[in-house]
Amino acid sequence: MAGQDHYATLGVPRAATDEEITRAYHRLVRRHHPDTGPPATSATHLEAVLAAYAVLRDPARRAEYDRSLSQSPVAPPRPAPPPRRTEPAIRVGPVRYHGPSRPG
Template structure:
């Protein structure tokens, strides 16, 4: 998987607002209800995974310091896992309340 910042198209010093704005734009573009391309579901899950890490200050700090290993499950990690479609949709609904 790509760098989480690159997936969202934001610089490493992006603010929480910039990260949320970038995620919303990409999520709307790749949301399965709006995009029927075969790769859209995978892309939606990837950008949601990136957003979930970068929106949380502790997870983001661990990611910045250790990369994906810093947020992976196991000793010292945050127990983060890959997001499935259902979870990705729930995250989107939680933060944006629908298609806006």
């Protein structure tokens, strides 16, 4: 996982607190776990999330990682994709009463 920005992997800023990092980790593990996500992509994403959390949860390893980031430029994080809309919006108009039907 060399050259990968662990902060971008977890989707947190570099000034994130330990609580924010842990919350992001739990959210991503639930999303990319093989039992809950698509198995083809979940394994690689889960490995990246686990590696990022292993570095950022330990204060000494995080400080060393931050020092290495300050020495080498890192590409800015990718913008978040727009939210997906799975179902079309349902539009309901006024309901009209036509009275009882007449036999014809």
